[in-house]
Amino acid sequence: MEILWALMAVIMIGAVLGPFLLRRRGGIRQVAPGSPDAADPANYGFARQEELDIRMPGPDHDLMDVLDVVQQSQSWKAASQLLAGTEVHGEVRWQRVQAFAGAASLELQRRPGGVSDQPGGQWLRVWRAEAPKDAGGAAVHAEFLVQQAWRSSQSGTDEFRIILEEAKEACAQAALLSPGDPVPYIIELSIARGLAYPREEFEQLWLKILDRAPAHMGAHLAALHYWCEKWHGSRDLAHDFAEAAAARAPKGSLLSALPLFAVYEHLPEVNLVRGFYESEVVTKAVEGALYAVHSARPDDPMLAHVRHLLIFFLVRSERWAEAMNQLIHVDGHVGALPWTVSSDPAADYAVYRALAVAGYEANGGSPATLSH
Numbered sequence: 001m002e003i004l005w006a007l008m009a010v011i012m013i014g015a016v017l018g019p020f021l022l023r024r025r026g027g028i029r030q031v032a033p034g035s036p037d038a039a040d041p042a043n044y045g046f047a048r049q050e051e052l053d054i055r056m057p058g059p060d061h062d063l064m065d066v067l068d069v070v071q072q073s074q075s076w077k078a079a080s081q082l083l084a085g086t087e088v089h090g091e092v093r094w095q096r097v098q099a100f101a102g103a104a105s106l107e108l109q110r111r112p113g114g115v116s117d118q119p120g121g122q123w124l125r126v127w128r129a130e131a132p133k134d135a136g137g138a139a140v141h142a143e144f145l146v147q148q149a150w151r152s153s154q155s156g157t158d159e160f161r162i163i164l165e166e167a168k169e170a171c172a173q174a175a176l177l178s179p180g181d182p183v184p185y186i187i188e189l190s191i192a193r194g195l196a197y198p199r200e201e202f203e204q205l206w207l208k209i210l211d212r213a214p215a216h217m218g219a220h221l222a223a224l225h226y227w228c229e230k231w232h233g234s235r236d237l238a239h240d241f242a243e244a245a246a247a248r249a250p251k252g253s254l255l256s257a258l259p260l261f262a263v264y265e266h267l268p269e270v271n272l273v274r275g276f277y278e279s280e281v282v283t284k285a286v287e288g289a290l291y292a293v294h295s296a297r298p299d300d301p302m303l304a305h306v307r308h309l310l311i312f313f314l315v316r317s318e319r320w321a322e323a324m325n326q327l328i329h330v331d332g333h334v335g336a337l338p339w340t341v342s343s344d345p346a347a348d349y350a351v352y353r354a355l356a357v358a359g360y361e362a363n364g365g366s367p368a369t370l371s372h
Helices: 002-014 061-073 077-084 091-110 122-130 135-152 158-177 183-194 199-212 217-227 235-247 254-265 280-295 303-316 320-330 345-362
Strands: 020-024 027-031
Touching: 061 077, 061 091, 077 091, 077 122, 077 135, 091 122, 091 135, 091 183, 091 217, 122 135, 135 158, 135 183, 158 183, 183 199, 183 217, 199 217, 217 235, 217 254, 235 254, 254 280, 254 303, 280 303, 303 320, 303 345, 320 345
Parallel strands: none
Antiparallel strands: 020 027
């Protein structure tokens, strides 16, 4: 199987999933695309690579409909109405704030404006100007600034710090407009990481979030970055943070999956050794995430995030059937870790999906044997 992972690395470097992998006497070999023996993801009802939606980890039809209206009309009012009707303490509001901010940021990146045309994302500027006391608009603006800093500036530069300082002030304004709302403080977690808050200051910020939404999965994922080795913590600190959150997770919470995200954040840059993914630390984290998925509400908005990361680990562990069981729940949307760290999320996801299909069929699986 080491040859299989070396093959996968070559495929991913080329950014093209060429030949499909397939079942033959319990092993996996390459065949030409279109061969009658080829393992074909389409046989399982999976979406074509070019149809994969990279904006969200799972469907949010109301959000997508409103985003289309906002971008086509360049009017902010539909976005304001959607956020006003979204529960303040839940995961959905945080995801929608991120989505609106991301849309405005990408518009600006694609259309920075000039002498004869307006910059992209102008609807957000108008929103803030025309409704300065709109809490939703204030939160989206703060998140927009954070995304601009991370997307357009190099970490540690003066420009980066200036934008994040502006974002910090925007978070404070958003918090004043919506007392009890955790979202402005969750946005500030990324600012804390970028501006290297001292630990005491970071922990004070974290307590404000715990007071408002103690089981907020999105907040925990954002906070985890601060404690990681590549930022202001270590492997042990990140692991301890994740384990503590999992231990106090209420019944049905996805916080039990947080240790798997901590493992992911500390993966070696290159590791094609199967044994690593069968190690005790990885196996324990995967089992915790599987338990969280099985225990969570089917409509939990963070469920897709956990399923996507599970696909990565289950495929790397060659647990093909379990990977397929996650794929049937999330296929069609790839806006989540680990795919979003790639320049082509859909292509990376498609590689892992094809490997899961091939491995599943190599062990006797077929569309008929996969339960939906």
